[in-house]
Each structure stands twice: as C-alpha cells, then as structure tokens.
Amino acid sequence: MFRFRFYYACFLSAFLLGLGVGSPLLAQTAATPADTIRQSLPQLEQLFLERNFQLLAQRYQIDMADAAITQAGLRPNPNLWFQGNLYNPQTHKVLPFGRPSQADMDAGIYNSGYYAVQLQQVIQLAGKRSKLVALAESNKSLAQLAFRDLMRTLHYQLYSTYANLYYDLQALRLFEDELARQQRLLESYRIALQSGGVAPYEVTRLEVALRDLQANEANYRTQIADEQATLRVLLRQPAQTFILPSELPTLQRTAPPLATALDSAQAHRPDIAITQEQINNAQRSLTLEKARRTPDLTTGLLFEKYGNAYVNFLGFQASMDLPVHNRNQGAIRSAETNLKAVTSGLDNQQVVVQSDVLNAYDKLNTYYAQLNERPDGYLDRIRNISVEATKAYNARMIGLLDYLDKIKTYQQAQLNNIDLMNNLFQSQQLVNYVTNTKFF
Template sequence: MRTMTTLIVSVCVAGLGFIQPIQAQSPSKTAVTLQAVEDSFLVRNYMLLAQRYQIDASKALVRQAKMWNNPSFSAVFGFGSTNRIMPFNLAGKGGEVQYSIDQLIQLAGKRNKNVRLAAAATRMSEATFDELARTLRLQLRENFYNIYYLQQSEKVLKAQLGNLQRIVDAYVTADKKGSVAHADLIRLQALQVGIENDYADLKQQELEAQKNLQQILHTGDFYEATIVAADLARYKLENLQLSQLLDSVAKNRPDVRIASIEYQTAELNYRLQKAMAVPDLHLGGTYDKEGSNIDRFLGLTVGIDLPVWNRNQGNIKAAQLQIGAEKQQLQQQQSIAQTEVLNAWQRITALEKRYKSFDLDMFRGEFDTLIAEVAKNFSKGNISLLQFIDYFNSYSDNAKNINKFLSNRVNAYEELNYATGQELFKN
C-alpha cells in the first residue's frame, strides 16, 4: 500500500510540468502577427474593396456635375401648304427650311452648387470608407488578441490534461489492486472532466474568434496568433490627455465627419434650392432659308421661364428644415463620440490600476512555486488529495483569469483607438 501510494505521488510530482505551457503549434494553423493580418485585411476585405469603387464612382459624378448641358438642335422642312402638299420642298418658290439651336445657361450659380454637392458626396464616400475600416479594424484586432490569449490558456489546460491523465491512469491501476480508495479515483476523474469542459469551452471561444477573423479576411485559414513583448509595450496612456482626445473627435472620427458632411450637404442643398427659384436662360440662334420676306434669315433666340406660379417654395422650405435636423444629428453624434472616448478612457484607467497593482510575471512565478510546494507537501502526506486537487484546479483558473484580464486590457486600448478615430498606440 505504501509503495503504491509513493508511486502515485511520484507520478503526480513528475506531472507538474503543467506549469510550463506547451510550445508546439498545430500544423493546421498558420502563425501570423497582427501586422500581417492587417496587411491582408486591407487588400482582401470585400466590403472595403466595394467602398473603394464607390469613392471612384463619386469622383466620376463630380466630373459629370462640371459638364455643361448639351445644346439642342431642331429643324423645320417645308411640306408645302394645306392647298398643295409638297414633301420636302426645300428650295425654290414655296420652299422652306429652318434650323434652330438652343443652349441652356444655368443662372444663379446652379452649376457650381451642383459641383459642390457632388464633391460633398465624394467626401461622404471617403468618410464612409474610413468608418468601415475603423469598425472592421477594431473587430479584427479584438478577435486576433482574443485568439492569442485563448490559445495561451488552452496550452496550460492541455498540459494539465496530459499530466492529469497520467495521474488518473496510475490511480486506475492502483484502484484495480485495491491500493487506493476508489473515491479518490472518482474525485480525480471529476477534476479531469471539469478541466476537459473548460478546455472545450476555450476551444469554442477560439473557433468563434477564428470564424470572425476568417470572415473579415475572407479566408479559410486558421491562425496561430503571435505576439512579442514590443507589441504590448506600446499600450500605455503616457503623453495622452483626455481633454485633447475629447476635443479631437470632431476631426478624427469618421462617423462624426459623416454627420458633419450631411449637415454641410443640407446647407449646400438649401442654397441650390434657392438658386432653383431663379429661371434659367435659353440662348440660341435660328436660320430660315425661305420662310420670311428676308431671304436666308438669321435670328438670335432668347428665352426664360416666367416664375409666376412655381418659385420652388416647397423645396426651399424643406431644405431649410433639413438643415436644422442635420444640425441636431451632428450634435448628437459628437456627444456620442465624446461619451465613448470618456468611457474607454475610464475603463483603461480602472484596468491599469489593477494591472500595476501586482507584477504578473512575479505572480505567475510565485504561483508555480506554490504548486511545486503543494506537490512536495502532498508527497509527504501533509495535505490531502482534496487539497491537492483544489490547488491543481486553481492553477487553471489562475491561467484563464490572467489571460482574460490581459485580453480585456489590450482590447480596452483598441476601443480607445476606435472611440477617438486615431492610431494612438503605434510601435
């Protein structure tokens, strides 16, 4: 009995390699850095590519708005008279041919105002592209960091399961010989099931993050996220002022720029609608070969609509009211942006207080030492199997909690990037 117990304890102590994460990578996964997936994202994401086409289309409409209206041409060919039909009687006695050309000339600066509206539409397309890129970049980075920290936790749990399996196998053999209490084997197997469930949960979370990343990058590849210390060292609030970030959102956030452009567009449309109340001028010329007492008559034609009934009153009033609506939308978007910046800042501040309150590397080392001491005391019979199981289980919880905290911390910084519309933390 004593010999078998010693053997089991030795296996337990030897199995304490779970404190070192497994370094082997799955051959089905591609090791990538954040920079690599971002470079791929910019050239492979279909939504971004589609929005680039939209920008080019908007620029084409600016060129179109600069074009003059085409002149109109008309002709009259003589067909004789009601007394005598003579088709296409163009010359001689009773012959007639007449040509007219007409050019529409827009007054009150309508053409320039339409050009400005088209230019505003181009700026809107560009701001929409920036907003789409900002949103997708946040999703990409959050999923990348989630994958990285989930994989770190998985390595710890995978190592634990490997070592725990050896312990369970030893207890199964001992249980068959009656050398250990069967209840102890049941407790170990229950621990094994619990850790396996935790590992499966982590894998499910990782698969969800992998799926999100694949959808953004439009690929079927699975990734092994790679991060070096320098990638994380840049995340700090040094040299940043909250007041400056709050003041800069109007300039840097694409969604605020979109609201601002919509307000500017409403103002431009109001000016255009007022200009539309001014009639346009028709200027042209006419040539009549035989149709008057003057042979080969030339004339200048001038025409203009008379604004008697329709002076565009309804469109002008609607455009004026739209300015008020867009102004309120702009103020609302600015308020939302500042609130998001403030909340992101406060979240980072709270996380940094916890992050700086203890040295994670030292904590991990101390916890590893603690587990080793627990193993020694267990081998000496100073602690029970239940206590050993409790410490064993606490180690996986510690690994998951630390990695979850680190993931939350780095994603909080990325949310501040998103909230401000800037790249605040560059290498």
C-alpha cells in the same frame, strides 16, 4: 492493504512526475493546421489594407463621388432640331427637297425645297452649375470621411480579434495540458479501483473534473473558431486558413492625460467630421434648392428655307418658364428642415464622443489598478504553486483531492493573468479607437 496503498501511492507519484506537472504549461504549443499563417500585427495590418473587401468597396464610393463632381460641372448639351416636308399632297412627291422652279418662285409658291433647322442651348441661371459642383464636392468629402470611419472601425476589430485569439490560444493550451493530466490520472484511478485501492467516489470525482475541463476547452475552441472566421473575412483568406498570432506589442503601463485624449478625439474622430460635413452638405443643398427657384433660360437660332416669311428666314429664340406656381417651395422647405436636423446632431455627436472617451478611460484605469495592486513576485509565486504542490503530494504530505485543488488554483491564477493581459490590451486599443489616435 497498507502495503498495497503504499505501492499505489508510489506509483501515482512516479506517474505524475512523468507527466511533468511542474513544467511551465505555456511553453507547450498546441497542434495547428498545416495551412497556418503565422504573422505579427503589423504584417496582418498590411494584408488587411490590401485585401479587405469593405475598404475596397468604400474606395470605389470615393471614385464614384469624384466622377459625380465631373458630371456636375458639365454644361447642358445644345439641342439641334430639323424639320422637312415628308410628303407634298399637291405635287404627290415624297421628300420634296429640290429647289422650286423659277415659275413657282415668281408666283410665291414653294412646293419643294422647304426645311427648317433650329439650334437651342439651355443656360443655367442663378449659379446652379457651380452650386451643384459644390454639393458634389461635399458628397465626395463625406465619402472620404466614411472611408476613414470604416478604416477606424475595422482596424479596431482587427486588433481586438487578434488579441482575443492570441490570449484564447494561451488559455486553450492550459486546458489541454490539464485535460491530458486528468485523463491519465483518471485511467490510473480506474485501474486502482479494480483492485480496490481507491473508493468509487474518488473516480467519480475525477470524472466530473474531467467533464468540466472538457466543457471549458470546448468553449475556448468555439471562441477561437469565431475569431478565425472574423479574421479570415477581414483579410479575405481561404476558409481552410488558420491564422496564428505570433506576438503582441508591449503593454504600456501609463495612459496619456484625459484632457489630451478628449481633445484628440474632438479633432480626429471622423464621425464628428462627418457630422460637420453633413451640415456643410445641407447648407449647400439648401443653397442649390433656392437657386432652382430661378428658371433656366433657353436660347436658340432658327433658320427656315422657303418658309412663310422669307425665302431664307433666320430668327432668334428665347424662352423661360414663368415661376408663377412652382417656385421650388417644397424642396426648399425640405432642405431647411434637413439643415436643422443635422445641425442639432452635432452637439449630440460631441457628447457621444466625450462619453466614449470617458468610458474607455474608466475601463483602462480599472485594469491598470488591478495590475498595479499585484504584489511583487506574484507571477513567480503562481508558477511555484504547481511545483510545490507536486513536491508535497510526492512526499505524501497532502492527499489527492488537496493536490488537485491546488493545481486548479494554479490554473485559475494563470487564466486570471491571461484575462487581465487581454483586458489591458483591449482597453488600450479601445482608447485608440475612441480617440482615433495611436496612443498605444
């Protein structure tokens, strides 16, 4: 039995060395689909600007607002009115537009030839047209600011998803490598179990560890699938496309001063500008509603041929509604209430922006502290764990379970490092997002 266990230990040692346990796990590349797009962040960003549907739709909103400015500046069309005699019951003639006879004219009877033409023009008073143009210009400014805010949000989503995908793929490679090692080790133990070389509980122990690895691998695969779906929508790519991140920008280890970030957010955040423009929009809307208290003036000319007054009657017309009952009171009060509402919202939005910046800095400083607290050579020592554990196991200085525990420690340390790098990148991008400034 002792000889069998000795040969079996040698077999396992040679088997594990053949697996390349000590080689860097991140050097291995997972298989990717044939229709893979491998691009850097700047390349994806250019593709995003060209193809993103939401940005294209918002650009159309700006074009529509620009067209509304043109429409608001147009004057009312003149109105042309014509009236003629369809049927004369005295002469039994249809459309009697012919000139009356001389005898009828001498007698002052006009049985034919009558028609009337009227030309009217509405004149907008109290500067309604210019005020309507000003309101339309404010609406265009709101559409442009909404485009900037959408761009800010989608840009952050693109960078965040790209980084999550980049680091999740690294974590997936770690689990795939460990899963392959565990599967081979489990098969060798099952063979040894048939010969009585190992206890059944050791095989069960490996099976449980294998199921745990498979569950972790499945979790990362589902996360990667979600990230792929998000990127495909952002970039308008076909459903079968696999987007493979190539690299990330170098992480910066210092952040700008908090005061600089706060000032930048107040100056550059489009949502603050939207709130300010909403106040301007509400003021212009109120001004327009007050102008609408003044009725419009309708002027016109009337020409009547063979009418009741003269043979050729030319008259002047002017009409205006009398603002006795309707002086646009309800619309004015509604506009005043809206102005109060949006004005009070500005202070709240400034508080929201300040809170966003402080929250982002708290997260960033937390991860900076975690990074700076790591001792020198920490990553090198992590990489040595698997190498030293394998050497110790081959020298029969440690048992199998102790060896697996050390390998698991190595894997967890690598995952912690991946998570820290991702969290640092995400927190830096969050600072860019909440300030709308490219600090990183």
